[in-house]
Amino acid sequence: MGDHRDGTPQHSGAVVTSDGAAKNQFPDPGLPPHRPRVTDVDPKAAKRAERQVVLLFIISILGSILFFIAYFGIRVDGPIYDVVNTEPTSQLRLQNLLLGLGIALGMFGIGIGVVQWARTLMPDHELVEERHDVRTEEQRAEAQEILTTIYDESGIKRRPLLRNTLIGAAILAPLPFVGLLRDLGPTDLTVLRHTIWDEGIRLVRDPSGTPIKASDVTLGSAFHVVPENLSELGHHDGYLDEKAKAVVLLMRLDPDKVNVSADREDWNVDGIFAYSKVCTHVGCPIALYEQHTHHLLCPCHQSTFDLTNECEVIFGPASRPLPQLPITVDSEGYLVARSDFHEPVGPTYSQRGFAVRDMQGEAN
Amino acid sequence: MSSTTDYEYQPRTRSGRIANFVDTRAGVSPMVKEFGRKIFPDHWTFMFGEVALYSFVILLLSGTFLAFWFDPTMTSLEYHGSYVPMQGVEMSGAYASTLNISFDIRGGLFLRQLHHWSALMFVMALSVHMLRVFFTGAFRRPRELNWVVGCVLFLLAIVAGFSGYSLPDDVLSGNGLRIADAMLKAIPVVGTYMSMFMFGGEFPGLAIIGRMYIAHVLIIPALILIMIVVHLFMVVVHKHTQYPGPGRTENNVVGFPVGPVYAAKAGGFFFIVFGILALLAGTTTINAIWNYGPYDPSPVQAGSQPDFYMGFPDGALRLMPGSWPFSWEFTIFGWVLPMAILLPLIPIALLFVAMFAYPWIERWVTKDNRVHNVLDRPRNAPFRTAIGAAAVTFYAVQMMAASSDLIATHFHVGLNDVTYWLRAAYFLGPILAFIIARRMCLALQRKDREIVLHGRESGRIQALPHGEFVEVHEPLDEYKRYRLVDFEDYQVQPARANAKGKVTGMEKMRGRLSRWYFEDRVAPVTPQELEAAHGHHDDHEAVGAGSHKAQLDK
Ligand code: HEM
Numbered sequence: 001m002g003d004h005r006d007g008t009p010q011h012s013g014a015v016v017t018s019d020g021a022a023k024n025q026f027p028d029p030g031l032p033p034h035r036p037r038v039t040d041v042d043p044k045a046a047k048r049a050e051r052q053v054v055l056l057f058i059i060s061i062l063g064s065i066l067f068f069i070a071y072f073g074i075r076v077d078g079p080i081y082d083v084v085n086t087e088p089t090s091q092l093r094l095q096n097l098l099l100g101l102g103i104a105l106g107m108f109g110i111g112i113g114v115v116q117w118a119r120t121l122m123p124d125h126e127l128v129e130e131r132h133d134v135r136t137e138e139q140r141a142e143a144q145e146i147l148t149t150i151y152d153e154s155g156i157k158r159r160p161l162l163r164n165t166l167i168g169a170a171i172l173a174p175l176p177f178v179g180l181l182r183d184l185g186p187t188d189l190t191v192l193r194h195t196i197w198d199e200g201i202r203l204v205r206d207p208s209g210t211p212i213k214a215s216d217v218t219l220g221s222a223f224h225v226v227p228e229n230l231s232e233l234g235h236h237d238g239y240l241d242e243k244a245k246a247v248v249l250l251m252r253l254d255p256d257k258v259n260v261s262a263d264r265e266d267w268n269v270d271g272i273f274a275y276s277k278v279c280t281h282v283g284c285p286i287a288l289y290e291q292h293t294h295h296l297l298c299p300c301h302q303s304t305f306d307l308t309n310e311c312e313v314i315f316g317p318a319s320r321p322l323p324q325l326p327i328t329v330d331s332e333g334y335l336v337a338r339s340d341f342h343e344p345v346g347p348t349y350s351q352r353g354f355a356v357r358d359m360q361g362e363a364n
Numbered sequence: 365m366s367s368t369t370d371y372e373y374q375p376r377t378r379s380g381r382i383a384n385f386v387d388t389r390a391g392v393s394p395m396v397k398e399f400g401r402k403i404f405p406d407h408w409t410f411m412f413g414e415v416a417l418y419s420f421v422i423l424l425l426s427g428t429f430l431a432f433w434f435d436p437t438m439t440s441l442e443y444h445g446s447y448v449p450m451q452g453v454e455m456s457g458a459y460a461s462t463l464n465i466s467f468d469i470r471g472g473l474f475l476r477q478l479h480h481w482s483a484l485m486f487v488m489a490l491s492v493h494m495l496r497v498f499f500t501g502a503f504r505r506p507r508e509l510n511w512v513v514g515c516v517l518f519l520l521a522i523v524a525g526f527s528g529y530s531l532p533d534d535v536l537s538g539n540g541l542r543i544a545d546a547m548l549k550a551i552p553v554v555g556t557y558m559s560m561f562m563f564g565g566e567f568p569g570l571a572i573i574g575r576m577y578i579a580h581v582l583i584i585p586a587l588i589l590i591m592i593v594v595h596l597f598m599v600v601v602h603k604h605t606q607y608p609g610p611g612r613t614e615n616n617v618v619g620f621p622v623g624p625v626y627a628a629k630a631g632g633f634f635f636i637v638f639g640i641l642a643l644l645a646g647t648t649t650i651n652a653i654w655n656y657g658p659y660d661p662s663p664v665q666a667g668s669q670p671d672f673y674m675g676f677p678d679g680a681l682r683l684m685p686g687s688w689p690f691s692w693e694f695t696i697f698g699w700v701l702p703m704a705i706l707l708p709l710i711p712i713a714l715l716f717v718a719m720f721a722y723p724w725i726e727r728w729v730t731k732d733n734r735v736h737n738v739l740d741r742p743r744n745a746p747f748r749t750a751i752g753a754a755a756v757t758f759y760a761v762q763m764m765a766a767s768s769d770l771i772a773t774h775f776h777v778g779l780n781d782v783t784y785w786l787r788a789a790y791f792l793g794p795i796l797a798f799i800i801a802r803r804m805c806l807a808l809q810r811k812d813r814e815i816v817l818h819g820r821e822s823g824r825i826q827a828l829p830h831g832e833f834v835e836v837h838e839p840l841d842e843y844k845r846y847r848l849v850d851f852e853d854y855q856v857q858p859a860r861a862n863a864k865g866k867v868t869g870m871e872k873m874r875g876r877l878s879r880w881y882f883e884d885r886v887a888p889v890t891p892q893e894l895e896a897a898h899g900h901h902d903d904h905e906a907v908g909a910g911s912h913k914a915q916l917d918k
């Protein structure tokens with residue numbers, strides 16, 4: 001089997017019947033003889049190939065011209081409705097198509113032309129070049145010598161104090177730039193605990209913002225809900241941040257078919273339940289309500305929550321039920337929140353356990 | 365100094381004069397000498413790296429154009445552009461400017477689509493290129509470091525794609541960021557702070573698009589560029605590998621000179637790639653952000669798909685049962701560990717570590733530390749091919765899982781059933797792929813032996829004098845034959861005692877792995893075997909003689 005570490009390429013002739021490695025292998029016959037192409041022997045074929053290449057280059061020129069015709073010739077004026085066939089929309093599509101075709105032809109013409117030129121008219125003799133080692137032993141020795149000289153002349157070895165202080169300084173010098181990252185964001189995690197839901201905040205439809213009466217919520221219907229005070233927030237006061245936590249799904253279920261735990265008995269209004277719409281897996285909005293099975297389905301990774309069992313997970317990657325928003329009705333008969341959620345909504349984070357403990361302490 | 369003018373070279377042609385001018389100022393003639401006729405081997409599988417490079421150039425070009433009009437702000441404004449369904453809608457500057465590029469900048473839609481298609485092509489070509497390098501063993505000494513650079517490029521490409529996908533600030537891209545946020549938060553203890561730092565507070569905040577933008581147009585492209593330069597520099601230092609064949613040895617390179625043939629083919633190929641991408645951009649809509657609307661945490665589209673290269677982590681998340689047989693969320697001293705997110709990411713992380721380390725893993729098992737400039741045909745390295753097939757299958761199952769809902773609706777099967785099947789495939793698929801790929805390699809090697817020993821089936825039937833019909837086998841010429849026999853017959857390297865005369869546990873494991881790698885192998889035909897096969901027509905014995913299993917077990 002030989003010593004494989006001597007760096008010289010070798011073949012290990014391995015078959016047991018052998019008496020010597022060399023005998024046991026087919027000799028390398030060397031490069032196969034060159035076979036001339038038609039274009040090498042027939043000047044007519046060569047001329048033909050040349051004309052083909054010229055034609056391809058001309059196609060490229062025409063392609064580039066086509067681009068400018070489409071760019072200046074097609075006017076996309078007026079409103080664009082959708083990808084339906086209104087006038088400006090189809091103009092836009094046509095323009096996009098022709099711009100693409102123009103550039104594509106411009107490029108293909110050159111590309112295919114040049115490759116064809118290389119294949120048919122440039123010499124196709126394979127050539128052989130010797131490889132050199134990545135480095136020779138001599139070079140390595142020389143380099144090592146140079147490094148030793150540099151090392152000696154610098155005096156680092158003889159002056160250890162100098163070396164050690166330099167190492168210390170070099171470690172500390174970049175640290176300010178790590179420190180400068182500190183203000184990338186705040187470190188107060190309590191924002192993750194609360195939403196803008198609170199006692200008496202009305203549940204309103206998203207996006208219309210109209211409040212919801214208990215009687216509006218018929219059996220089988222589902223509402224996408226946000227808190228009424230969300231609309232007071234401008235985009236720069238954290239509108240999206242708050243919306244991302246506060247979105248809620250509202251459904252009416254047959255009260256006989258639902259299991260409600262003792263401490264949540266007054267969280268629903270005659271079978272109307274409100275649950276956080278933010279998936280406890282990795283936070284997608286839960287958009288699908290299958291009314292005959294009473295399941296909520298997350299479209300991202302198909303976590304399935306059972307509405308009849310306080311949104312317990314029955315399938316998929318989520319590990320926690322959806323948080324429930326306690327609701328009641330106000331004096332005018334509109335649905336309102338009883339309080340904020342009793343736990344942080346959305347995906348898990350390490351410190352969530354402490355948040356839950358504190359929040360339940362507050363609630364009691 | 366004046367004496368030099370006496371001898372100065374006086375070119376006669378005009379191009380000669382220009383070249384001379386440049387050379388006397390910039391000293392480029394050594395470079396021309398070095399590269400002008402450098403030999404590059406030619407094979408269609410060497411093309412994928414080129415495609416990746418060209419796609420990157422097109423990304424730089426199209427991205428620069430997009431940056432002229434793209435506005436990376438989350439400042440909210442009311443849209444008044446020409447796209448009617450969005451008029452009057454509140455949206456971020458980023459989304460509005462992407463609409464603007466699509467509908468109001470002439471050719472802007474083309475540029476966006478060109479950029480996005482190039483991004484897909486870039487990642488795709490890079491992946492296939494890596495597979496080519498893996499399956500042919502091109503990562504072996506002296507090219508291990510370049511393999512590592514390639515792996516870094518692969519990761520950077522994914523990050524580049526994800527950061528770009530996030531920029532338009534539409535519903536889908538915001539949802540992608542939402543998932544990234546939750547995955548960060550799943551990291552024990554520090555993850556929550558990392559998320560707060562990344563978003564400048566809570567998700568989504570007002571900072572993320574600007575930060576993604578600087579990463580996307582400066583930091584990541586610069587890193588990719590540096591890595592590509594290092595990568596290509598090393599290719600030049602090592603010279604390209606070549607496939608085995610007549611006249612090709614470890615000590616030479618057989619191929620075409622850079623000028624003119626290789627340069628023409630490679631240069632021409634750039635324009636062909638550009639043409640393909642331009643055609644796609646002109647004809648095929650991609651990421652129609654105007655249909656999704658600006659980011660809003662409430663709506664989401666069912667059946668929405670991330671770009672394909674984000675499929676595998678997404679699929680991994682889907683396959684994990686989060687509450688079966690118990691809730692996979694554990695609380696340890698008050699700290700919460702969401703294992704349903706972390707667990708499926710661990711095998712992916714291990715896969716990446718193994719990918720980086722593979723050249724050293726293989727070297728350790730085979731004890732082969734020689735320089736390899738000649739590639740393996742994948743069938744001639746059944747162990748490696750099988751490992752690669754298993755890894756690809758593992759990746760592919762997870763990528764499929766990312767489309768489990770589409771599979772379910774398309775084939776009218778239950779969504780949960782698809783998930784169960786894919787969960788089984790997650791574990792069994794790689795094992796099956798390993799076995800099948802290995803068997804296939806061995807079968808192909810035996811077929812090669814058969815062809816060398818008995819020639820190729822010609823399809824012509826001949827009647828023998830005594831009435832039997834046989835198919836005529838045409839013998840191979842020596843060049844074709846050499847192509848089939850020129851490979852290395854690796855041996856099992858059993859565990860050996862070290863200098864202290866002790867066989868360490870590690871060494872025992874290596875010995876076992878080596879056995880597992882090599883105990884079934886098919887050796888190349890030897891001249892004696894060929895002679896024997898021609899002497900007396902005892903076909904099957906001769907073919908069977910290639911398997912060495914029995915002899916190795918002593
Ligand atoms: C390094 C590889 C790169 C990849 C993989 C990549 C990928 C992407 C992707 C997938 C998008 C989303 C496109 C869409 O809207 O459908 C995007 C957007 C964008 N990219 Fe890149 N990109 C790369 C490099 C660059 C560079 C170098 C620049 C600029 C110098 C750039 C500038 C932009 C801009 C301005 C956008 C937002 C405009 C828009 O979405 O329409 N990209 N990128």
Ligand code: FES
Nearest residue numbers: 279281282298301
């Ligand atoms: S985010 Fe809902 S299942 Fe993953």
